[in-house]
Amino acid sequence: xxxVTQTPKFRILKIGQSMTLQCTxxxxxxxxxxxxxxxxxxxxxxxxxxxxxxxxxxxxxxGYNVSRSTTEDFPLRLELAAPSQTSVYxxxxxxxxxxxxxxxxxxxxxxxxx
Amino acid sequence: DAKTTxxxxxxxAEGRAANLPCNHSTISGNEYVYWYRQIHSQxxxxxxxxxxxxxxxxxxxxIITEDRKSSTLILPHxxxxxxxxxxxxxxxxxxxxxxRLTFGEGTQxxxxx
Numbered sequence: 001x002x003x004v005t006q007t008p009k010f011r012i013l014k015i016g017q018s019m020t021l022q023c024t025x026x027x028x029x030x031x032x033x034x035x036x037x038x039x040x041x042x043x044x045x046x047x048x049x050x051x052x053x054x055x056x057x058x059x060x061x062x063g064y065n066v067s068r069s070t071t072e073d074f075p076l077r078l079e080l081a082a083p084s085q086t087s088v089y090x091x092x093x094x095x096x097x098x099x100x101x102x103x104x105x106x107x108x109x110x111x112x113x114x
Numbered sequence: 115d116a117k118t119t120x121x122x123x124x125x126x127a128e129g130r131a132a133n134l135p136c137n138h139s140t141i142s143g144n145e146y147v148y149w150y151r152q153i154h155s156q157x158x159x160x161x162x163x164x165x166x167x168x169x170x171x172x173x174x175x176x177i178i179t180e181d182r183k184s185s186t187l188i189l190p191h192x193x194x195x196x197x198x199x200x201x202x203x204x205x206x207x208x209x210x211x212x213x214r215l216t217f218g219e220g221t222q223x224x225x226x227x
Contacts, residue, residue: 004157035217042201043158043217090157102148105157 002026006091006106013081013113021076021109023091031094032074033058033103034066036087043090049074081113118202123222126196132189134221136202139183144206147178149187151198152220158201161187192225199223 004025013019025032030051035043035058045058049068063085065077074093078085088110094103119137126132138147148163162169162176164185169176175188189196201220 042219092157102160102163103150103158104160107157108155 004091004093004104004106006089006109008109009107010110011112013078013111015081015083015113017081018077018079019081019111020078021089021091021111023074023076023106024072025074025091025093025104026072027093027095027104028071029093029095029104030071031103032068033092033094034064034074034076035090035092036060036085037090037108038087046076046089078111083113085111086113087111118204118218120200120202120218120221122219123224125224125226126189126192128194128225128227129191132192132196132223132225134187134189134200134202134223135184136186137184138202138204141182141204142206145204146206147176147182147185148203148205149174149176150201150203150217151196151223152201153195153198158217161200192223194225194227197223197225 007022033048034046036046037043044060046060046064047058047066049055052068052071055066055068068074088108090108091106092103146163146165149161150158152158162171162174164176164178178185199220199222201217
């Protein structure tokens with residue numbers, strides 16, 4: 001059972017570099033999300049998407065971009081990496097239903113900007 | 115989404131029941147109570163959710179007070195592998211403008227041998 005898959009798991013970036021965190025889900029979920037989690041802190045929503053072609057900002061969108069060209073994929077792009085973006089990034093997906101909206105998370109991507 | 119309040123940390127002996135409280139006094143009638151947990155260095159894991167009635171699944175039980183202003187997550191027989199941060203979240207099931215799950219600080223549950 002694949003669920004939500006993120007790549008890469010670990011990455012070190014230099015200040016000013018760009019990169020894309022990949023996320024794919026095989027559950028046909030309409031909603032997808034990107035969170036970041038700093039050490040010892042809770043999760044903060046970066047961006048989310050309610051379906052292909054639709055994205056919206058979360059709590060901390062600055063410095064990031066997303067796209068949702070397909071239901072399955074929701075990549076997160078960092079254009080000019082900064083040390084403040086050192087964090088663990090979690091991708092998640094869910095299916096909106098009348099009985100609730102359970103969110104499933106990937107295993108995380110550890111990013112260090114030096 | 116309604117704000118929740120949880121204790122910062124709790125301890126529990128292995129094999130005993132772990133009861134994790136959550137206050138959500140501003141919860142609306144259409145908001146569900148969700149519980150997730152995050153074991154160190156892993157992605158958050160869904161545990162259980164409910165609206166009004168108490169719920170039970172293979173992982174835990176959820177007790178919601180009649181006025182819905184608080185709830186308790188019960189792990190009936192805690193094991194060392196249940197050591198994790200537990201998040202209580204309240205949110206609507208259906209949103210036309212988007213769907214988000216906002217995590218607070220949660221409760222660090224430590225199960226001791």
